Amino acid sequence: MILQLLFCPILFSYLYQLCHVQSLKLNYLLLRSRCDYCHQQLKFINMIPILSYMMQRGKTRCCNHKLSCFYIIGELLALLPTIIHTYMALNVNYAMFLLIYLFLLVFSIYDIQTLTLPVHVIIIFIFCGTFITHGNLYTFLYIATLLHIFYFIFYQVIGYGDILLFSILSYLLPYTMFVSTILMTFLIAGLFALVCMMVFHQANRKIPLVPFIFIAFNFLIIFNEPLI
Incomplete structure (x- = not known):
């Protein structure tokens, strides 16, 4: 312990x-x-x-x-x-949970500071993830393609680092948990942006997205979303 x-x-x-x-x-x-x-x-x-x-x-x-x-x-x-x-009695693979938790924590803090993600650490995340699990290759190819199409159309509203991170999570997470994570991420981020707009009157203020991915992931884990 x-x-x-x-x-x-x-x-x-x-x-x-x-x-x-x-x-x-x-x-x-x-x-x-x-x-x-x-x-x-x-x-x-x-x-x-x-x-x-x-x-x-x-x-x-x-x-x-x-x-x-x-x-x-x-x-x-x-x-x-x-x-x-x-x-807590959680239905999770602890090694996978620990891997995703720590990398999302690091990326969240770095995103808050710089509004970017370090590519070399993303590569390390990919390597560690593929080493720990076989992942969901077909889901990854499908989701990553959709995410990149979305980015090329709406590149002004989301960073490419966020697209890469979502793509990696689509490989590591079960499909239902990934979908729940991405929906909850944008729900929490949208509410936060709305509050910022009402309180600070800054409609165009850039907001780091990774902290909200981190919050959504942990919320789903605590409420017993399976991570196998």
């Missing part, structure tokens, strides 16, 4: 900083973590999830720069899969 609680935040931190790597090489996977600012190699005590952030008071120990609050937010949220799996 303790090892699982540590594993998820560590994996989140690794994937999150991987998003910010501009040119990914294979030897990067073997390197020690470095400071985001001065690039000094981090000591083990600086890489303990949550605790190191709190002990350092949200700053780097090496150069005293303020750390992004998304580290602590993401590491805390990364604890939830283990807690949910341990204390």
Whole structure:
């Protein structure tokens, strides 16, 4: 249980900083973590999830720069899969749930910050997904084709990264859950956009979509949508 609680935040931190790597090489996977600012190699005590952030008071120990609050937010949220799996009787494949949860969490935070998705991490997501499951190839080909047609017609209202992510989910998720996820995503995102328009009077404000995919996915999991 303790090892699982540590594993998820560590994996989140690794994937999150991987998003910010501009040119990914294979030897990067073997390197020690470095400071985001001065690039000094981090000591083990600086890489303990949550605790190191709190002990350092949200700053780097090496150069005293303020750390992004998304580290602590993401590491805390990364604890939830283990807690949910341990204390709730869910009809899920835990490895698949963990894979999708962590990557959607990382993509959500990166999307909030940049309104983009890192292509190299998407490729890693695809590789991990195909390694864990055989997936739904025919559903993927059908859905991915429709999504790309939709994008080429309405490219101004949705990002291509979102299209890629939906395509991957169509391969990984059962068909009914995928359809439920995409419908709930746009329902929640639409309500949020409506509230923003009414409160902030910003009708053309760009809204990151991946956080709503993340929320929809977890809502369906908690309410026992099967993930086999």
